[in-house]
Amino acid sequence: MWSLLQALDENDRLIRFTDKRSYSEWRYLQKAGRFRCPICNQQVRMRLGTKRRWHFAHQKSEQCPSGGEGESDEHVRGKQLLFHWAAKQNKATQLETYLRESKQRPDVYIEASSPLALEFQCATLSAKTLYERNTLYARQGISPVWIFGGNRLKRKRRQMFQIHQFEWYGLQYAKREPFFIYLDAHTEQVCLLRHVVAVLPSLALATPSFIALERLTLSDLRHPPPLSVCYTDSLSAYRQQVKNNVHRNRLFVHLLGTFQLTNIPLTAGWPLPTQRYLQVSPFLWQTSFIHAYLCHAFNSAPRTLTQIAVLLSSCLRQFRHPFKPYCNPKKVTSHLAREYLALLEVFGLLKKIAPATFIKSDEEILSCSGKEKEQHFLRCWHEWLLAHHKHAGEAETKQGKEASI
Ligand SMILES: [Zn+2]
Structure with a gap:
């Protein structure tokens, strides 16, 4: 089963779980209504259970491009949080929009002169999947913003983090500074993993900075404020x-x-x-x-x-x-x-x-x-690296440019 956060009713009205309704109103809708998938028109069922977040259950279907991997409860919750958060700042925010041209359904889509697709990712994917999604977005002039679930943040030491192979393809850039975004859907805390430097394929030096989602702005997400780091x-x-x-x-x-x-x-x-x-x-x-x-x-x-x-x-x-x-x-x-x-x-x-x-x-x-030389080299490396991150390189100013190198 796939879970959707929105469906069409018999009058082609979009019913979304992000709308405010009382429990009895939802029960009434559930009893009275028949719902369809906004993309393939297949019938879906409204689920108002206690175990999972409320959703519309959609049969898996080859004809419908809306699903893909199964969506966990955390994923559904995070998607809702991100939608509310983005909608407060930008009226043109859409939930589960279907992009016909590329057959993609970003979790949250923000229409703008340079549109954004927010992708909330809790499950492990293949590098190929991320690479292909980035490429398709880039072709449409859309910048993907990958936000990983809090479950994916894995600290190995104070400034060392484990990075899964596919996660590298969700690296974001502010000028040349690479960073990762994580959202814990339960605590509603965002972690920006700043100044990421790969040490091994699955290990990186990085500096975490935590902020409540409600205090974060959309522009912080694209251009986080300066942060002092020391590696x-x-x-x-x-x-x-x-x-x-x-x-x-x-x-x-x-x-x-x-x-x-x-x-x-x-x-x-x-x-x-x-x-x-x-x-x-x-x-x-x-x-x-x-x-x-x-x-x-x-x-x-x-x-x-x-x-x-x-x-x-x-x-x-x-x-x-x-x-x-x-x-x-x-x-x-x-x-x-x-x-x-x-x-x-x-x-x-x-x-x-x-x-x-x-x-x-x-x-x-x-x-x-010699030890002194090593200390000297360490300081030189650090200064050089941070200067590099500050620099706005031509190839790296555009987010999602992973596809190009
Ligand atoms: Zn469908």
Whole structure:
């Protein structure tokens, strides 16, 4: 069964559970009325039970595009909350609108010069589903706003969160700052997970900020207010943990053996913004890239960004499935190369001599070591990352642009 929050009565009037009626009025409607699905016209039943949120029960049907996955109680409740919340701020808010062109039914749709589709997602979906929905919305000029159920917020450490593979495709952007939105439908609290930086495919550094739904505005959701964050301690602790456990990981052991290293070098393991499209740990690919490619490349002459991107591409190809599905490996590689070179420049290991051309500085890339150096690198990385998030990039100002990279 699918559950709908609205249906048509015999007079083609839209009956919505978000309308205010007394219990006896609802009972009267239930007894007297026959209801149909607004999209396929199939008969639906009004359910006024005590176990679940009130809804219209719709038989699963191949002919009707309104359903999809079954909707949990939490999903129905969250959808209602979001509808009321958005409708208070924008009159053109619609519940369960059917977009004929793309056969989509966003939970809440807000008509505007740049329309929004709010999608409240509690259940686990495939990355493919999210990717396709984003693509269809983008084609119609609609920005999808993914709001995950409170059940999906999984904190691993103070600033470390578990991110499911499909959830990455619901990442939102304010300028270049990536963030996630969660709504707990029971407490009516919103959590914005700010300044998200992927560390591993299912792990991210992020800073949570909680706010009651009623205090949040639609514009906060698209452009959250500035928030001060600090990741140096968290990343430092995480780096230490990876280094302590490096000998238990077969891939690391192999890599360290290849380059005759005793541990991961200081120049590797730096989460970059584009890391979120990769399935290889930054400790692995950066170790390999520095030792097998970069240290030789810069020995003789200046190198351009394009040349370095070509090297990075062959470095990444040594790993099995380095890229996440539905991204453009060429674009990802070129972004990564640009970001990593910029970071090495900030570390003082490279010098930029022309807009996209670098040479080695006096400090040897391979010989960086020591606690003080690590602290210095941590501060440099952090400043550089936050500066990057503040910047309004051309490709990343549009929400839902996941489809394009
Ligand atoms: Zn239907």
